[in-house]
Amino acid sequence: MTQQTFSIIKPDAVERNLVGKIIGRFEEEGLNVVALEMRHLARHEAEGFYAEHKARPFFGELCDFMTRSPVCLMALEGPDAVAKNRKIMGATNPANADAGTIRKLFAKSVGENSVHGSDSPEAAAREISYFFRGISVYPKKK
Ligand code: CMP
Numbered sequence: 391m392t393q394q395t396f397s398i399i400k401p402d403a404v405e406r407n408l409v410g411k412i413i414g415r416f417e418e419e420g421l422n423v424v425a426l427e428m429r430h431l432a433r434h435e436a437e438g439f440y441a442e443h444k445a446r447p448f449f450g451e452l453c454d455f456m457t458r459s460p461v462c463l464m465a466l467e468g469p470d471a472v473a474k475n476r477k478i479m480g481a482t483n484p485a486n487a488d489a490g491t492i493r494k495l496f497a498k499s500v501g502e503n504s505v506h507g508s509d510s511p512e513a514a515a516r517e518i519s520y521f522f523r524g525i526s527v528y529p530k531k532k
Contacts, residue, residue: 394424394527395471395508396517399462401455402502404428409462412492412505416466419478425465425518425527431457439520448501455501465518465527472514475507 399412413423431439436456443449466475480491484503487494497503508514518527 392467392469393471393511393514394465394467394518394529395421395475395511395514396506396521397464397466397475397508398506399464400502400504400506401459401461402498403496403504404462405459406496408496408504412496413462413464415478415492416464416475419474421466421468421471421474421478422530423464424467424529425463425522427463427521427526428460429463429521430460433457439517451501463521465522467529472508472511476509479505479507 397416399409403409403412416423429435433453436453437444440449440452440456443452446452468474478492480487480493482493482503483500484493484497485500487497492505493503497505508517
């Protein structure tokens with residue numbers, strides 16, 4: 391089933407010029423980029439995006455990191471995009487990520503873990519609309 395998911399290439403990866411490699415990997419595996427923007431997140435944008443983690447001890451550190459330098463925001467589309475993206479990314483903590491996944495290859499730590507991906511179709515819809523207006527998303531013509 392064709393689906394959309396939301397992806398962020400995080401500051402640690404953008405700073406190391408890994409944008410092209412990461413997008414290339416998504417495209418090679420059948421995930422099409424249907425919306426894309428480079429943005430230096432404002433504090434309120436990072437806090438709103440990660441609101442579900444507000445009570446966690448790492449929330450402040452997470453928002454500091456996500457506002458440190460620009461990120462690459464994307465909507466990706468393809469068959470089972472949510473699960474496929476999570477498989478390509480690997481586990482949140484790179485120490486637990488499978489060989490060949492983006493986080494195993496590039497992540498520095500559980501905090502600086504190079505990419506974010508939606509964990510469900512409902513989260514994907516919420517996250518895409520948090521950052522993109524509908525008219526900024528370009529589904530592939532069948
Ligand atoms: P992400 O998929 O973007 O969603 C929430 C983020 O919180 C997660 O990736 C991690 O980068 C971050 N995170 C999770 N656990 C920790 C932790 N123990 N310390 C710092 N950051 C964390």
